Amino acid sequence: MTNTNSHQSVSFYGHGIAPKILQLLDNMKFTVPTPIQHKAIPVAIEGKDIIGVAQTGTGKTLAFAIPIIQRLSQINGRALILVPTRELALQVGETFKKIVPLFNMRTAVLIGGASMVLQLQAIRKHPRIIVATPGRLVDHIKRGTIMLMDVNILVLDEADRMLDMGFLPQIESIIKFIPKHRQTMLFSATIPPKIIGIASAHMKLPIHVEVAPSGTAAEGIIQELFIVKKDSRRDLLAKLLEKYQGSVLLFSRTKIGARKIMRMIRQMGHSSAEIHSDRSLGQRREALEGFKVGRYRVLVATDIAARGIDVKGIELVINYDIPDDAENYVHRIGRTGRAGKPGRAISFATPEQGDEVRSIERIIKSPLPIAKHPDFPPERFTRYAKPPDRKHFAGKQKSGQGGFHKRRQHKYR
Known part of the structure; x- marks a missing residue:
């Protein structure tokens, strides 16, 4: 029923x-x-x-x-x-x-x-x-x-x-x-x-x-995708943390990666904490509470540890790494735009990750709008098992906002 x-x-x-x-x-x-x-x-x-x-x-x-x-x-x-x-x-x-x-x-x-x-x-x-x-x-x-x-x-x-x-x-x-x-x-x-x-x-x-079809992303979330070379992600992250001043939840695929990214963000001058399964329960609680009260502006997390995060007012979710499991994309970006409030989710994908992006698009039943930054040369996906059927997504993606995030459609070699 x-x-x-x-x-x-x-x-x-x-x-x-x-x-x-x-x-x-x-x-x-x-x-x-x-x-x-x-x-x-x-x-x-x-x-x-x-x-x-x-x-x-x-x-x-x-x-x-x-x-x-x-x-x-x-x-x-x-x-x-x-x-x-x-x-x-x-x-x-x-x-x-x-x-x-x-x-x-x-x-x-x-x-x-x-x-x-x-x-x-x-x-x-x-x-x-x-x-x-x-x-x-x-x-x-x-x-x-x-x-x-x-x-x-x-x-x-x-x-x-x-x-x-x-x-x-x-x-x-x-x-x-x-x-x-x-x-x-x-x-x-x-x-x-x-x-x-x-x-x-x-x-x-x-x-x-x-209240939402299975696998769909939460409403009210502006989604963007940057195709960026792996060694350029750090500089792009720095630009985004300058542009958006609110709290940021950033996802890493691995525990080791989460620690490296957390230290990197601190070197940029932003307060940051990490939360993953190698951290003790006390350390995870301290990181989460610090994020809630604003002691840490950026919380770097893995998928497993982030599942219990329920924090109001997260301005931005950044997928520094595309998730291993496409369905995790829905769970990740659902951390922003909660309870009917607007939110934003930005994902980084390397030129070799076209198939992984396509898997996400199948799950959310919508294409991810591709953004570009004026300080970085435009990239495109270099590997794609089968070009996506863009007609399937026609009319399903709402237009986003402007700023320096100029959108274009996917281009595949």
């Missing part, structure tokens, strides 16, 4: 939300639901299974947090929310903590890299809501420190990313310990075949709610 109602609601009233939660939302200055909240909350409150297709930054955490807390206030049991990264787990946990005090509920966040002793203490307090990464939760199950037989609400958040990170075996293992009679909610930016497999095996007639 599919829910395709348009977003006509002007407030959270009329969504079946309890008055106590409505008052809290008012106090928190949440007055207008986002499209995914508008579509998912009424269905979830009824206890139905949901497949929610939404990009990051669309407010989907509240879309499942509100129904979970309201349902647990009326029934016995617990909720388990599985997420791909530590950072995302902490942020989901913080969202719940804003609401649960009204209902005298406790939460526990179970993630790798954090104190096992503190997690055991939290588990012994019988939390009604558990937020966990799959690997750490499996550790607790094997140790016998947690039981899941009373979980009656399961959420798989950013499910596509969990599968990308190889967590499918852990997810399948965890589900075996959860009663089959439960509500299951799955949220994902894309719906690859493995997601469909999970839904078929573990969900009961799920309602499909979608």
Whole structure:
């Protein structure tokens, strides 16, 4: 089943939300639901299974947090929310903590890299809501420190990313310990075949709610592509950091690359931090918090570490390296232009990366506008397995803004 109602609601009233939660939302200055909240909350409150297709930054955490807390206030049991990264787990946990005090509920966040002793203490307090990464939760199950037989609400958040990170075996293992009679909610930016497999095996007639077609980039983001030689990327980055004065999230393919780029940016005179899996949980928290409060203007990240980044007001996302997986492009640029605000995403591609760019264009169903800078000679793609069908994209790309970013169409040898 599919829910395709348009977003006509002007407030959270009329969504079946309890008055106590409505008052809290008012106090928190949440007055207008986002499209995914508008579509998912009424269905979830009824206890139905949901497949929610939404990009990051669309407010989907509240879309499942509100129904979970309201349902647990009326029934016995617990909720388990599985997420791909530590950072995302902490942020989901913080969202719940804003609401649960009204209902005298406790939460526990179970993630790798954090104190096992503190997690055991939290588990012994019988939390009604558990937020966990799959690997750490499996550790607790094997140790016998947690039981899941009373979980009656399961959420798989950013499910596509969990599968990308190889967590499918852990997810399948965890589900075996959860009663089959439960509500299951799955949220994902894309719906690859493995997601469909999970839904078929573990969900009961799920309602499909979608605020953007699977694989599409978030609306309101100006996208640009520079074809630039590898040894010219540093100088082009310097020019862009001079032009755009706000906060910048920059992506590197590798941990080693992230460290080198971070140091390079500091040499340019900009405050910068790095976030990747070689950094400890404390270091990642410090980098993320520093980025949020403006201590660091540029945050350099790898795909895995960046998945949990939820920061408002990121002016620019830079793909210093084109992602290995084309679908990661959607996740990356979704960090800017959040909650309906404008954003910009700039990608660097070398002349040899035409095929990789084409893969991204297939995913987003639109050509990437090519930009050029007056201080750099124009380049073009030198390798392309098969020239793209530009007619397929005709009329699908909105024109961007001007400045020194003059656009042209792809040219291939």
